[in-house]
Amino acid sequence: MPELPEVETVVREVAPRICGRRFVGAALLDGCLEDVHSAEPLKSVLGVGLGLLPGRLVKRVSRKGKFIIIHLSGNFEMIVHLRMTGMLLFEPSERLKRFIRLEFRFEDGLKMFFSDIRRFGRIWVGPREEVRRLSGLNRLGTDPVAELFSLDDFLTIMRGRVSRRGRLKTALLDQSLVAGIGNIYADEICFRARLHPASRLEKLRPADLLALHEAIGFCLREGIAHNGTTISDFVGTRGDAGKHQQYLQIYGRTGDGCYACGEVVLKTRLGGRGTHFCPSCQALRK
DNA sequence: CCGAACCTGTGT
DNA sequence: ACACAGGTTCGG
Structure with a gap:
């Protein structure tokens, strides 16, 4: 799905649902994926730092290029790249439930799912500068829609x-x-x-x-x-x-x-x- | 610079 | 069985 317009659409739909909410946890539901901050030697690397999520408040959701940026309290960020088939869902269809790789929980009971058929998607959680470097976000050129682009x-x-x-x-x-x-x-x-x-x-x-x-x-x-x-x-x-x-x-x-x-x-x-x-x-x- | 790799599903 | 798919990264 996702190029700039599709990612922008996701940001506009996700933002009102999670802004002002606090994460209480994240669970890896896919044995083939690895959170590199955990010790388990699994198959693919999903990203880093899911364990840093609990207690963080969502302040804002933005986008640069095809990256989704979830701004968190304490100058942390969660960066999401959907690659080819990644999706952020709140009410997954029966068909897509099979491909849920991650479950995010908020303190009011709200759940957000990361579904990804091909497992190319990547997520990073951590201090702003670190995740921007690790994810490659800081190597992006100008965003032709979000920024002035003369x-x-x-x-x-x-x-x-x-x-x-x-x-x-x-x-x-x-x-x-x-x-x-x-x-x-x-x-x-x-x-x-x-x-x-x-x-x-x-x-x-x-x-x-x-x-x-x-x-x-x-x-x-x-x-x-x-x-x-x-x-x-x-x-x-x-x-x-x-x-x-x-x-x-x-x-x-x-x-x-x-x-x-x-x-x-x-x-x-x-x-x-x-x-x-x-x-x-x-x-x-x- | 091109192909392969990373994955899984779908269509021919 | 094979080609192809909205992305990115790696090696030759």
Whole structure:
């Protein structure tokens, strides 16, 4: 599920339910996962510091890129990255109960569950600076929605990157440049900017960069406005699907007609990811 | 830079 | 049986 708009949707749903509440415990329900602060030598590492949670008050919930930040009392934080299939749920469906990996309990009896089919998700709990370093949160670039993101900022970021060359889509997916864009929105952004995702960065024109800056803001904000994109049966915290899949312009439209020109939408492989584009509308700068 | 790895489920 | 999936990290 989760790119920036989906994670933003989760934050907006989780925040009102847990802000002002105090954690009393966290239980690991999955024998394949390991809390590295515990002594058990298990299979995968979930993160650190679940034992530091009891007694902490939730002050605020925020987001940077695809990271969820739960701000706790005592300058602690719980950082959550959902990766591919992670979800924070309060009333898990029967189907998803099977994939609950963690249970969080609050002092008023409220329970929050971390469900994660593929077990790629990660959670860190601890002092703010430590968890930001361990999780990689402090290596993120600018969040194009949560922070001011002017055209000048974008040009500066891209100039720094252009010198290294590479493909446009690879740069859009680079979380240390602009944080939060994933595979779906990268394709949508390239289509809106009318640029081929395999374009060479160093060949982009000033007008291309302007179009990309506009497309990043537009595509991500539109995704947020529709409560994210739901493909297959992933759901938000409240258990309901996003609506943005109805508005996708290029992702998943392989073999169908381009909405702009009618040409057949193609799919290729770029940087290991499925990549959708219109060969007629999207200029390849090479 | 690409592929593999980390996992599990789904669809062909 | 095999390919593929919204992410990230690692090694060659």
